[in-house]
Amino acid sequence: AQSVSQHNHxxxxxxxxxxxLGCNYSYGGTVNLFWYVQYPGQHLQLLLKYFSGxxxxxxxxxxxxxFIKSxxxxxxRKPSVQWSDTAEYFCAGLSGGYNKLIFGAGTRLAVHP
Amino acid sequence: GAGVSQTPSNKVTEKGKYVELRCDPISGHTALYWYRQSLGQGPEFLIYFQGTGAADDSGLPNDRFFAVRPEGSVSTLKIQRTERGDSAVYLCASSPGQARADTQYFGPGTRLTVL
Known part of the structure; x- marks a missing residue:
């Protein structure tokens, strides 16, 4: 079964x-991957996505x-975090021939000043 | 412009009752998705509409769950005979079309609590 896993909760x-923040995916075929972020009290927002290239x-x-295929x-990654990066981060993959996203369980990041 | 909106933001109901959750997608977006997020989990796919038709409903957990999008815009997720296990945040997302590269834009969600 297709899955996305995030190691750090x-x-x-x-x-x-x-x-x-780690993310591993488990499925073959065309791989399209995303990172979404959810700041406190806000909705999910797209951080970045990989399709090809x-x-x-x-x-x-x-x-x-x-993206490391092997x-x-x-x-x-982010070289230097800020307090405003405190949020929950979700890795997701696009499943098969349909446009449904498969999400990992999320990583809750807390940045202290 | 306006994003995806969902109503109500919170819904508390009793076990066995019927509920309807509404999603207003971004204007002009033809694709609409419903996801469910349980506590401590990532969102799980429920159903995907392209226009008025459900292109993929493989994520609906059982026949108590049903969704419609009669005019290709607003969608309603309907849950019959609610159970305590249905308690979750129900998320709606829309995208401009059905291309895989299209970004899904999420709404704020409806938090459903079944007592």
Whole structure:
């Protein structure tokens, strides 16, 4: 079955620390991957997406992710986090021939000033 | 412009009751999706509409769940004989079309609590 897994459920960082959130996918065929973010009290928003081409994808707010096919991974990174990055982050993959997203369980990030 | 809106934002009901959840997609978006997010989990796909028709309803958990989109815009998710296990946040998303590259834009969700 197609699945997306996120290893870290809770991450706590200090401001200016570097961030890497893990995401692995388990399905074959065409791979389309996303990172969504949900800030406190807000709805899910797209951070970045990978469809094809350059495996290093840059998104909004200084986030980037690298698609590594050999590792079935799509980890999210940011070199220096801010308090405003406190949020829940979801990795997702697009399933098969239909446009349904398969989400990981999410990683709750808390950044302390 | 206006994003995806969902009403009500919160719904509390008793076990066995019928509920309707409404989604207003972004104007002009032809694709509409429903997801369900239980506590501590990521959203799970329920159903996908392209225009008025349900292109994929494979995520609906059982026949108590039904969704419609009669005019290709607003959609209603209907749950009959609610159970406590139906308690979750129900999310709606829309996208411009059916291309895989189209971004899905999410609404704020309806939090359903079944007592």
């Amino acid at each position: 809770h991450v706590i960082l200090s401001e200016a620390a570097s961030l890497e 350059d495996p290093l994808v840059k998104g909004i707010k200084g986030f980037e992710a690298e 590792k079935f991974s799509f980890n999210l």
